[in-house]
Amino acid sequence: MKNYLTASISASAVRHNIQVLRGLIGEGVKLCPVVKDDCFGHGMDVLYPVLAELTDGFAVAAPLEALELRSKGYHGFILCFLSAYFDDFKIQDELVWQEITQTVMSKSALESIQAAARRVGKRAKVHLKVDTGMGRLGVPAQQAVDLIKTINATDEVTLTGIYTHFATADEVDRTSTFRQLELFESILAEAGNIMRHAANSAATLDLPETHFDMVRPGIAVYGCHPSDQLKSNVGLQPCMSVKAKLIAVKHIPAGSHSGYGLTHRYDRDSRVGVVPIGYGDGYFRNLSNKAVVRINGRDAPVRGRVSMDQMTVDVTDITDVKVGDEVEVISSDPTAPNCVENLARLAGTIPYEITCHLGHNMRHELVD
Numbered sequence: 001m002k003n004y005l006t007a008s009i010s011a012s013a014v015r016h017n018i019q020v021l022r023g024l025i026g027e028g029v030k031l032c033p034v035v036k037d038d039c040f041g042h043g044m045d046v047l048y049p050v051l052a053e054l055t056d057g058f059a060v061a062a063p064l065e066a067l068e069l070r071s072k073g074y075h076g077f078i079l080c081f082l083s084a085y086f087d088d089f090k091i092q093d094e095l096v097w098q099e100i101t102q103t104v105m106s107k108s109a110l111e112s113i114q115a116a117a118r119r120v121g122k123r124a125k126v127h128l129k130v131d132t133g134m135g136r137l138g139v140p141a142q143q144a145v146d147l148i149k150t151i152n153a154t155d156e157v158t159l160t161g162i163y164t165h166f167a168t169a170d171e172v173d174r175t176s177t178f179r180q181l182e183l184f185e186s187i188l189a190e191a192g193n194i195m196r197h198a199a200n201s202a203a204t205l206d207l208p209e210t211h212f213d214m215v216r217p218g219i220a221v222y223g224c225h226p227s228d229q230l231k232s233n234v235g236l237q238p239c240m241s242v243k244a245k246l247i248a249v250k251h252i253p254a255g256s257h258s259g260y261g262l263t264h265r266y267d268r269d270s271r272v273g274v275v276p277i278g279y280g281d282g283y284f285r286n287l288s289n290k291a292v293v294r295i296n297g298r299d300a301p302v303r304g305r306v307s308m309d310q311m312t313v314d315v316t317d318i319t320d321v322k323v324g325d326e327v328e329v330i331s332s333d334p335t336a337p338n339c340v341e342n343l344a345r346l347a348g349t350i351p352y353e354i355t356c357h358l359g360h361n362m363r364h365e366l367v368d
């Protein structure tokens with residue numbers, strides 16, 4: 001943990017995004033933000049109170065994430081996408097005891113949840129996940145109806161919901177999303193009157209016919225678009241900015257270099273600032289010689305290779321720059337060159353990976 005790095009998370013940006021998403025879904029549709037992986041790196045500790053107030057539940061990936069929400073005092077609906085695997089009875093029992101809604105995708109998963117429910121002496125609530133084309137977790141669509149019948153015949157387990165997940169909802173071509181949707185709908189006819197959900201951020205933003213009873217947006221809650229192909233103009237506001245301070249400013253004569261591999265040569269007498277953040281803190285190494293940071297409102301290009309804990313930026317054109325000046329490594333302004341979406345583009349990845357990686361090594365603070 002680096003006490004000198006700060007991720008500032010804007011509560012008002014998150015509130016705004018929730019409001020935007022609420023405006024897109026119908027009155028009766030529940031909003032269940034996906035908060036897996038420490039809120040995509042934004043920090044559960046700071047975001048929990050903001051989100052708990054405005055939403056109808058939480059979706060997480062891992063069982064311990066679900067239990068963490070309970071330990072924060074959350075009593076509402078929590079859906080866990082993954083299970084307690086490999087005979088971890090203690091966690092399996094906790095999930096049932098603490099009334100976490102678990103995902104079932106096979107008979108064997110059902111049996112282990114049933115066994116936990118027996119040990120604990122409490123009914124387990126489950127949602128069935130159907131694989132309609134994503135080809136990852138979920139019961140194959142052809143076997144879904146069978147599994148529904150088996151769950152309904154299982155004493156200790158109650159089927160309260162059914163869901164699927166889209167593989168290409170963030171692409172312009174809707175063909176396979178609509179194929180997945182059609183397959184999902186064909187199974188719903190057999191599912192009875194339980195909660196149905198399918199929409200991630202992309203589908204929540206762009207495909208109202210996928211909203212059903214609940215939506216599960218992740219990245220949009222935090223203010224980024226799921227992909228460049230899906231540029232909805234609903235006005236999402238990125239909620240994260242990352243700040244550091246310059247720890248050194250030095251003169252570098254023309255013809256010199258900075259960083260491992262000496263990959264950047266300074267053609268003129270320059271001033272270089274050292275920023276104490278690197279790939280160990282989640283700042284991608286392949287942003288070397290590509291990205292910019294902002295100092296005193298001006299762009300400072302990242303020069304040379306990003307190291308594990310530090311990197312060098314060119315501050316020659318920024319007047320009055322000095323040690324201790326604030327460096328905006330990530331901007332929450334979606335039009336800034338150092339916003340998450342642009343850094344994802346430059347690094348050849350997606351906004352999700354940028355924010356997830358930045359979560360670990362720094363202090364998170366809630367700002368308004």
Ligand SMILES: *Cc1c(COP(=O)(O)O)cnc(C)c1O
Nearest residue numbers: 034165200201216217218219226
């Ligand atoms: C991660 C995840 C989501 C959220 O996806 P976004 O693209 O961030 O909106 C929704 N549903 C499931 C099953 C997921 O794994």
